[in-house]
Amino acid sequence: LSRQTGLYSFFLLA
């Protein structure tokens, strides 16, 4: 099983 990560796990709000 795989879990979908989100962009907030990698990038911060500018």
Add this chain to the structure above:
Amino acid sequence: MLELRLVQGSLLKKVLEAIKELVTDANFDCSATGFSLQAMDSSHVALVALLLRSEGFEHYRCDRNLSMGMNLGNVSKMLRCAGSDDIITIKADDGSDTVTFMFESPNQDKIADFEMKLMDIDSEHLGIPDAEYQAIVRMPSGEFARICKDLSSIGDTVIISVTKEGVKFSTAGDIGTANIVCRQNKTVDKPEEATVIEMQEPVSLTFALRYLNSFTKATPLSETVSISLSSDLPVVVEYKIADMGYVRYYLAPKIEE
């Protein structure tokens, strides 16, 4: 006052087709640098970044930075009224709550203007640092689109694995499995038909095919696509827009539990 004239208006039509499936509403930002957009899909898993540099326009006037909120479905509806050879001009006055798209036929015998209401959108800009990627694959955009489409009839996710030998796209579903390997192939007649792999170290990542298929709506913008992969970063799928800029898509990976 904003006035952007693009002789190759079809580019703008293609850009809208490339992003409207992923993002519903977005702010178009206009500055001295160019016409740009950054927006995430509603689930915050994918992001699209567009840049059309000011030098690429035949006329580019942007007196002050301007952010214009638009429903992309509505923009697409307006731009579909432009002929494929039409010159498109985007106009807006400071403080106005509308934007005007003007379409001129190549021999100037038909001029149309479509005024569209702007909307207030709370935009969330992500800071995306420049990164060194473990592997960058450049390949024909049509080939990449075909692979994503074919694999999505078998499975929901794709594992993209890059080695020195090539790039492998794998999927698995209820009916079976599929693997497609594209070998590095620089010795082709035309550079746009080449598959080129720049690899620092092997990398393997899993992505939802639904999003990749959505990214391939940008295929008409460029003959080639580049896919940049690192194990601790979202993949970047980039379509260059000749002489003008790019559409880049970022997609967060799926991680094994």
